[in-house]
Amino acid sequence: MKITFLGAAEEVTGSRYLVEHENINILVDCGLFQGPEIKQYQKDQFLLDAKKVDAIILTHAHIDHSGYIPFLVKNGFKGKIYCSQGTYDLCSILLVDSGLVQEEDAKESHGTAQPLYTKRDAEYSLRFFQVVNYQTPINIGKLKITLLPSGHIIGSSFVIISDGNNMVTFSGDLSGFNQFLMKSPTLLQQTDFLIIESTYGNKLHEKVDALKILAQIINATIAKSGTLIIPSFAVGRAQTILYCLSKLKEQKLIPDIPIFLDSPMAIRASNLLCHFPQELKITALECSNIMTTATYIRTAQESKALDKSDASKIIIAGSGMAEGGRVLHHLKHFIYDKKNTVLFVGFQVEGTLGYDLVHGAKQIKIKNNVYDVHAEVKNLDIFSAHADYQEILKWLESFQSKVKKVFVTHGQPEAAESLKHKIEERFGWSVVVAQYLQSFDLQ
Ligand SMILES: [Zn+2]
Structure with a gap:
């Protein structure tokens, strides 16, 4: 397997990871970039041919993880979008709303900007979704994919992809253990490669009431x-x-x-x-x-x-x-x-x-x-529904064997760098802060 980081590299939005194996191209998450330069960024920086993506797998429905789907479908994506029931239900709310927002933004620009996609594009993209049950593996080519509940929002999932030799796990957005409503994240015991978020990689949530x-x-x-x-x-x-x-x-x-x-x-x-x-x-x-x-x-x-x-x-x-x-x-x-x-x-x-x-x-x-x-x-x-670094380390403690390589994503540079050092120090694993468009062979 090979992974390429197409977003959420040294920043917190635009989660998109390309996993290639033999002739199969899978995107794990397909999020929008948010913030001031959003529009320019979308168009210039997505260097992937939508027609060549075979499948999309979603960790969860938040728009910075799913909001680019209608654009990809509009540009010729014909594969399936696999996710949990909760993620599908939420996407059918969030993507349609995102289409409306894009239309309104375009209107406000008085013709200087085109919507990335419309409400109709978003509604159409929902046809490509296929719901997957937790803990029930599906196959795409020779890859086996499993979703496990991750406790971040309804439907949120850890995505685990295995090619028979190696297993790669995507944390999506990782939650803490003491949330008010959501159950705690599933504890995992092993993976060869791990893609982990670092929104609060350098912070502790205040221990307050x-x-x-x-x-x-x-x-x-x-x-x-x-x-x-x-x-x-x-x-x-x-x-x-x-x-x-x-x-x-x-x-x-x-x-x-x-x-x-x-x-x-x-x-x-x-x-x-x-x-x-x-x-x-x-x-x-x-x-x-x-x-x-x-x-x-x-x-x-x-x-x-x-x-x-x-x-x-x-x-x-x-x-x-x-x-x-x-x-x-x-x-x-x-x-x-x-x-x-x-x-x-x-x-x-x-x-x-x-x-x-x-x-x-x-x-x-x-x-x-x-x-x-x-x-x-x-x-x-x-x-916050994001774990602080202590909670991230606590979640990592459940792994029973060494992780070959950890890729830190979804955090601003200081946060990502700080989490890298903490993981290295605590576990002695090899850790890299993933950079935009960087690729790695997962052997
Ligand atoms: Zn999220």
């Missing part, structure tokens, strides 16, 4: 009669936040103020979550109870109406890095007043509005208008 801190932020905002805006990723994070808010209300640690989930995509993802109790720490019934914590805001009109009232409330809206979505018009409305709070709950990529805000921007620009920032801005990384 997340519920207590969240309660403090909410209560401080309510004491000022303010509104709390939570920009959140629709899939995974939004549901974790709902779980926490429901616990806080149940334990009477926060008053019974209105909570709004203002994201049609997050609403669909929340409803879907409860169909997969086998991947959760809670039952289907508990899950559906938690999801009633918030009032669902479906239409754009209802969403705008939320800004008309100054009564204390919590609004959860996308996108998670405030790069688009409904959270923008809430920010426009609430960010000028110091009684309000904006709480980010995930990793912020440099170049995004979220990154600027958590790094203390005093003014922000939304659609060419400038807004002064007076609201309090907080950043709580403790809800």
